[in-house]
Amino acid sequence: MSTAHTPAGALRRIAFLLERAREPSYRVQAFRTAAAVVAGLDDAELERRVRTKSLTDLKGIGDKTATVVVEAHRGDVPAYLQRLEESYAELTPLADEAAALRAALKGDLHAHSDWSDGGSPIRDMAEAAMSIGHEYLALTDHSPRLTVANGLSPARLEQQLDVVAALNEELAPFRILTGIECDINVDGSLDQTDELLGRLDVVVASVHSELRAPAAQMTERMLAAVENPHTDVLGHCTGRLVIGRRQRNGTQRPRPESEFDADAVFSACVAHGTAVEINSRPERLDPPRRLLTRAVELGCDFAIDTDAHAPGQLDWQDAGCARAVDCGVPTDRVINTRSAEQLLTRTHR
Structure with a gap:
């Protein structure tokens, strides 16, 4: 089961899981770039961006990464992260x-x-x-x-x-x-x-x-x-x-x-x-x-x-x-x- 993350933490966790699965580097970098952008916002600015739905106005944040930020900001496990975590849970565990x-x-x-x-x-x-x-x-x-x-x-x-x-x-x-x-x-x-x-x-x-x-x-x-x-x-x-x-x-x-x-x-x-x-x-x-x-x-x-x-x-x-x-x-x-x-x-x- 996934646990709660900060918005930047959720983006980094997604990047980590994509890297572990050998996904293309451009996909990984999108989430790492967004994590760096979000980590640079103070709490008030992040709150304002979420409330006004203006996250995608920031360079480095697109629709998919903005959705992750919004879901993590309200305390939920982002749906995309949840899917990735569940897919790895299905892998054969080590003996x-x-x-x-x-x-x-x-x-x-x-x-x-x-x-x-x-x-x-x-x-x-x-x-x-x-x-x-x-x-x-x-x-x-x-x-x-x-x-x-x-x-x-x-x-x-x-x-x-x-x-x-x-x-x-x-x-x-x-x-x-x-x-x-x-x-x-x-x-x-x-x-x-x-x-x-x-x-x-x-x-x-x-x-x-x-x-x-x-x-x-x-x-x-x-x-x-x-x-x-x-x-x-x-x-x-x-x-x-x-x-x-x-x-x-x-x-x-x-x-x-x-x-x-x-x-x-x-x-x-x-x-x-x-x-x-x-x-x-x-x-x-x-x-x-x-x-x-x-x-x-x-x-x-x-x-x-x-x-x-x-x-x-x-x-x-x-x-x-x-x-x-x-x-x-x-x-x-x-x-x-x-x-x-x-x-x-x-x-x-």
Whole structure:
């Protein structure tokens, strides 16, 4: 059952649910824009706008979002929000073991903001993480080599560290962990300076280029990254897309897995304390079950992450938890079941 929200809160909740359902970004943005407009009104102005039916005179508020505002303002659950909540209530709930694992997660170690290719400000991502019960969120915007994703230069990353420090003072005890999703270069080096990587709380290292390289070459590349003392998490290790990204002609083409020696890479993860990411994005679900099972057998630790690019996507961890349980991942080997202090003891090795 839905609960009452402020007008701005109802608009944000709708945006969250649409993001979780992978609805088009323009639909989501309409509700987030309207929420920002309404949040900027004082009580008297909001009351006047509702009474005079002039909400749609405000830039950023249309007929649908105005209806949500009016219904929430009078204390009702907006009908559109109610429909969205009920549609999610019909989804199959997690089995007991997976639900227990999801409840044990204290945070997410892979998320993006509008500083790189995410769609929302850092504060919005943090507040969404708080709303679903997390104690921390690692902010892992892209590194500079990934220009298509507006990767952070060293100077921009320095600026982000200052922004995060200020937000952490305001949002405490919740904590935004400083981090990066760092490109693994072709030679296996990491795409950021050692000095900056040493200052971060969490480094997720991922391959984003030349994904069809020969297996031997990809293996050496991944081994070098895993063995790097700055690497904490190996991100979406096969690079596959089970749901293809939309092409210019409207088709969607899945992307096959990169080929590499999984036993060698996962054994190196164990030896060097690098966690294997269980990426929960619906289009990735990486690693595949056979590789996830093998990583369990070899003794890897894991991070169940969303790779979220919007607030609502932070609620995707259910999929990762279900796959983890199916493949026999022990809860005590999931590093984001630990407190921030315990996690930082590990990552600051």
